[in-house]
Amino acid sequence: MSAVAAGGPESAPPWSAGPPVPPGLQVVHADDALLVFDKPAGLLAVPGRGEDKQDCLAARAQAAFPDALVVHRLDMATSGLIVMARGPAAQRALNLGFEKRQVHKQYVAVVQGLLAPPETDDGWGLIDLPLILDWLNRPRSIVDHEQGRPSRTRWRVLAHDAAAGTTRVLLEPVTGRSHQLRVHLQALGHPIVGDPLYAPAQETGSTSRLLLHAQRLALFHPATGMPMVFDSAPPF
Known part of the structure; x- marks a missing residue:
């Protein structure tokens, strides 16, 4: 897994340093506005109907980052990169990026x-x-x-x-x-x-x-506007 600022140095940007990776949550990137995770196959992206479908990536993310908000989804059976926003302002910016097709997968x-x-x-x-x-x-x-x-x-x-x-x-x-x-x-x-x-x-x-497998995600950072590229190698 890797994350770089497009056009920048090979190393990850300074804001990529986040809290320790919680159990059951593969954090690719974490800063004050943007979260990127590598979802395993078989895990729901958001809660489903029924008590047996409450464990999901969104719930795990919100346990570690209480302000995490859903932006898009992956099918339960699909693995790979998925982004969440930290707070309503970042969510609006990322949603707008998806609407304008500025997010490339x-x-x-x-x-x-x-x-x-x-x-x-x-x-x-x-x-x-x-x-x-x-x-x-x-x-x-x-x-x-x-x-x-x-x-x-x-x-x-x-x-x-x-x-x-x-x-x-x-x-x-x-x-x-x-x-x-x-x-x-x-x-x-x-x-x-x-x-x-x-x-x-x-x-x-x-x-x-x-x-x-969702292997690449390219977007503009919701707070800085910097172009970001994230990669995850397929597990098959």
Whole structure:
């Protein structure tokens, strides 16, 4: 895991020094306005319904940082970088950054099948398929060309594993719809390995988790405006 000020020195900025890492909480960065965590797969980002779904990253963060406020989420099955704000002013600034698409995220996924690279000059493809919540099969989402909300994902092939019959891909969501990456890759015919919602049942048993990880988060610091980049290596 690493955090650097974009365009700055290799070492972490001075405000990255925070309190000791609490048990069960992987702190990547902590200062008076910004918190960045590395969420493990299987942990909720925010509380769910029921007493058995109250343990989550937000609750753990607020136990260590009482002023921590939610800014965005990751699926329970997805691991990787997630940001929280310290106080309402920082939350407003970060929310505005998301609304203006000034926050950039990169994910790594392993998908079923040998996915051919897109035929583009730069190696990047674009999935542009509108999505809508599948109300009869919640929490699934589906492609719906009539009622779906615009949803776009940039992708490129990183590597093929011919023996396993899988492809490692780099993903950049342009929009942020629920389950967007998972549905878009399913729509390509290459669902993410270990996906219990969108991969065929016989293809989810090769791993104990969804092979999707938020590996990079680039944003402007909510207090200083300094560009920040955080990285977390995929655990698969």
